[in-house]
Amino acid sequence: MFKYQFRWDTVWGSFDFLMSGLQMTLIVSAITLVLAMVGGLIIALLDMSRFRALRWIGVSIGEVVRNTPILVQLLWVYYVLPIVFGIRIEALVALIIGLALYQAAFISEVYRSGIQSVPKGHVEAAQVLGLSPLQSFRRIVLPQAIKMTLPPLASNFVQLIKFSSLGAVISVSEITRRGMELSATNFRPLETFTFIAVVYFLICWPLAMGIRFWERRLQNR
Amino acid sequence: MSTTPIILADGVTKRFGTNQVLTRVSLPVMERDVVCVVGPSGSGKTTLLRCFALLELPSEGRILMEGTPISTAQPDREIKAAARAVRSEIGMVFQHFNLWPHMSVLENLIEAPLRVKKMPKDQAIAMAEKLLAKVDLSDKRDAYPARLSGGQQQRVAIARALAMSPKVLLFDEATSALDPELRREVLIVMRQLALEGMTMLVVTHEMGFARHVGTRTVFMDRGEIVEEAPGAAFFDAPKTERAKRFLQQFEDD
Ligand SMILES: Nc1ncnc2c1ncn2[C@@H]1O[C@H](COP(=O)(O)OP(=O)(O)O)[C@@H](O)[C@H]1O
Ligand SMILES: [Mg+2]
Numbered sequence: 001m002f003k004y005q006f007r008w009d010t011v012w013g014s015f016d017f018l019m020s021g022l023q024m025t026l027i028v029s030a031i032t033l034v035l036a037m038v039g040g041l042i043i044a045l046l047d048m049s050r051f052r053a054l055r056w057i058g059v060s061i062g063e064v065v066r067n068t069p070i071l072v073q074l075l076w077v078y079y080v081l082p083i084v085f086g087i088r089i090e091a092l093v094a095l096i097i098g099l100a101l102y103q104a105a106f107i108s109e110v111y112r113s114g115i116q117s118v119p120k121g122h123v124e125a126a127q128v129l130g131l132s133p134l135q136s137f138r139r140i141v142l143p144q145a146i147k148m149t150l151p152p153l154a155s156n157f158v159q160l161i162k163f164s165s166l167g168a169v170i171s172v173s174e175i176t177r178r179g180m181e182l183s184a185t186n187f188r189p190l191e192t193f194t195f196i197a198v199v200y201f202l203i204c205w206p207l208a209m210g211i212r213f214w215e216r217r218l219q220n221r
Numbered sequence: 222m223s224t225t226p227i228i229l230a231d232g233v234t235k236r237f238g239t240n241q242v243l244t245r246v247s248l249p250v251m252e253r254d255v256v257c258v259v260g261p262s263g264s265g266k267t268t269l270l271r272c273f274a275l276l277e278l279p280s281e282g283r284i285l286m287e288g289t290p291i292s293t294a295q296p297d298r299e300i301k302a303a304a305r306a307v308r309s310e311i312g313m314v315f316q317h318f319n320l321w322p323h324m325s326v327l328e329n330l331i332e333a334p335l336r337v338k339k340m341p342k343d344q345a346i347a348m349a350e351k352l353l354a355k356v357d358l359s360d361k362r363d364a365y366p367a368r369l370s371g372g373q374q375q376r377v378a379i380a381r382a383l384a385m386s387p388k389v390l391l392f393d394e395a396t397s398a399l400d401p402e403l404r405r406e407v408l409i410v411m412r413q414l415a416l417e418g419m420t421m422l423v424v425t426h427e428m429g430f431a432r433h434v435g436t437r438t439v440f441m442d443r444g445e446i447v448e449e450a451p452g453a454a455f456f457d458a459p460k461t462e463r464a465k466r467f468l469q470q471f472e473d474d
Contacts, residue, residue, distance in 0.1 A: 125378075128313045
């Protein structure tokens with residue numbers, strides 16, 4: 001170990017190659033976040049539905065997704081869905097669907113707790129003044145709930161950046177996959193994966209710190 | 222003056238599960254009445270007010286507004302329509318103000334007139350400014366609730382209720398959440414409203430207010446109206462043991 005000769009030039013030489021992987025990582029994370037926000041809304045609406053069957057569906061999706069490993073879910077989407085529906089799914093599409101489904105289950109909880117963070121009295125005040133349930137939701141509940149959900153949504157984005165590395169397993173060419181490919185040719189896994197870990201850290205850490213600061217400010221309002 | 226009560230509880234019983242909180246409460250509030258409801262905590266005062274405000278349905282009995290039923294245990298379509306029609310004519314002031322924190326004072330005041338009454342914006346703003354002057358908060362027009370003291374927030378809440386020109390105003394311990402030195406400014410506004418002839422139903426622990434401003438005092442205990450008397454008479458000559466015992470705790474005041 002002490003005699004190890006670092007050869008960082010093997011990483012710099014493939015900088016563009018790795019950065020194109022980072023680009024893929026960020027694109028996958030962003031698209032997935034948007035889909036997961038929509039999916040989370042659907043699950044939250046199912047959960048709060050007046051119909052028992054719909055509530056059951058919403059709750060079941062959430063429970064299954066939260067209580068199975070995300071890697072298994074990804075592999076399932078990639079290998080099982082094509083068998084069931086008889087179509088081949090692009091690895092990239094499978095990754096986005098798998099991650100989005102997983103994240104949607106958590107985001108539905110974010111929405112729910114955002115809505116529940118609005119004191120009941122605010123809604124009752126609106127009700128007594130004659131606002132309709134829809135008006136009171138749009139004007140009183142939503143603006144306050146959104147403010148509370150933004151930091152957790154940003155946290156979800158950070159999580160997605162990390163989880164998207166699982167795409168490497170089904171050969172989506174995000175940055176981790178690029179690292180695997182590179183180290184298979186330069187035989188320098190130490191430099192390669194150290195560099196990749198630092199890249200993840202430099203993106204995720206400032207975001208996480210910013211979010212923590214933001215959440216504290218919301219709490220002390 | 223009309224002999225139909227502005228608002229009337231007619232044999233209202235309310236249960237939460239098996240817990241019976243109100244037992245056949247009948248209470249008319251006539252025009253220009255300032256009815257003060259007093260009683261130990263847990264006696265059902267808030268629940269009664271919430272039934273009047275249509276925030277709770279009675280388990281039995283009815284709420285009537287100017288003779289028209291607006292709430293029963295199982296309101297039919299006609300009653301629901303009547304309730305929608307008069308809903309904003311029943312104003313309520315809460316113990317914890319319940320201002321909307323994401324809106325400025327002015328926005329809190331004009332929200333319901335704009336959305337419910339479809340009042341033109343300039344007209345709503347002019348009226349809101351007049352009401353703010355009335356509660357002595359003109360300088361707080363653009364402030365956010367979090368920047369105001371409790372007393373100021375409660376006065377804004379009163380102005381917000383007044384913005385819908387209610388026929389009756391319900392107060393649920395409007396000063397209980399305030400530090401003693403801030404209560405006065407809210408009580409002054411309430412007394413001013415009473416003097417102007419506003420019909421009010423006031424749940425309160427302010428015995429001075431009940432005695433001097435109230436036209437009628439209602440004593441509640443364990444979900445029942447135990448005693449009812451004109452303003453000061455209740456305090457000078459309580460008839461029941463329960464009322465006497467209740468009043469004893471205020472004797473130091
Ligand atoms: N939403 C509710 N669910 C169950 N019990 C309730 C509810 N609201 C009030 N109660 C009960 O009703 C009783 C009377 O409460 P309340 O009307 O608040 O009394 P007061 O305002 O006179 O203190 C209390 O025992 C309280 O626990
Ligand atoms: Mg109470």
